Amino acid sequence: MDVQIIEGRLVEVPTADATGMDRRAFGEFVGPQGELASYAVGWITGQDQHIGRISVGIGAGNPGGATFHAVVFDNGGEYAFSLVDEPFEDVPEGGPDLTAEQARAHPDLPFVWWVADYAFARDRRAWWLRHWLLGTRCIQTAQVFEMQEPVLLIAHEADDELWQLIGTTDAGNDAKIGHLSHTIDEDQTLLEVLNLSPGESASRQHPGAPWTRHTDAPS
Numbered sequence: 001m002d003v004q005i006i007e008g009r010l011v012e013v014p015t016a017d018a019t020g021m022d023r024r025a026f027g028e029f030v031g032p033q034g035e036l037a038s039y040a041v042g043w044i045t046g047q048d049q050h051i052g053r054i055s056v057g058i059g060a061g062n063p064g065g066a067t068f069h070a071v072v073f074d075n076g077g078e079y080a081f082s083l084v085d086e087p088f089e090d091v092p093e094g095g096p097d098l099t100a101e102q103a104r105a106h107p108d109l110p111f112v113w114w115v116a117d118y119a120f121a122r123d124r125r126a127w128w129l130r131h132w133l134l135g136t137r138c139i140q141t142a143q144v145f146e147m148q149e150p151v152l153l154i155a156h157e158a159d160d161e162l163w164q165l166i167g168t169t170d171a172g173n174d175a176k177i178g179h180l181s182h183t184i185d186e187d188q189t190l191l192e193v194l195n196l197s198p199g200e201s202a203s204r205q206h207p208g209a210p211w212t213r214h215t216d217a218p219s
Contacts, residue, residue: 004030005122020046021185024089025125029115037115040089041072043129045185050074052129054081054119056112057094065095068103068112072120074134081116127194132181138163140183145176147186150207154190158199 059065
């Protein structure tokens with residue numbers, strides 16, 4: 001049995017000052033031997049500092065059951081976790097909230113990091129968080145940038161690792177630079193293809209249509 005990541009609900013609430021969104025995504029982890037855990041990831045847009053949050057819960061109702069909390073941050077172009085004292089979210093498989101010191105001493109901490117890494121590798125909302133966290137930039141046609149056309153082609157270039165977003169109008173000389181996470185804010189159907197590797201692309205016939213993946217991104 002392979003590891004399973006089961007996506008749960010996504011909660012989106014405007015911030016109190018209406019400058020951004022507070023997003024929290026929930027999910028379940030099932031290990032190859034039936035190990036269970038649950039998690040929540042989240043981030044708040046509209047803030048100068050890009051810091052995400054994650055909670056991982058294990059062993060609900062059992063001795064040693066606990067909920068671990070960490071921040072997620074940009075570590076030289078990759079994401080990294082750091083345990084914190086402040087609780088983030090309650091999750092079904094969790095037990096008592098642990099402080100960072102208690103979490104470091106817990107014998108199941110390596111398992112918790114395994115769960116966190118799998119969540120970030122397979123949960124599409126965690127892909128969204130990563131692009132926001134790392135400030136992934138993309139080249140967009142003017143029509144996509146102005147939200148006059150939907151994204152029908154998305155590509156992750158192999159040479160410079162930039163992303164391209166193209167609508168019904170072919171790319172021209174009036175391309176715009178934007179952030180990938182901002183485009184997802186407007187069209188969450190892009191969540192399906194946020195894990196494209198450099199050199200891959202994906203296309204669709206219209207919004208809501210299935211994506212077709214390709215191994216040759218346009219240059």
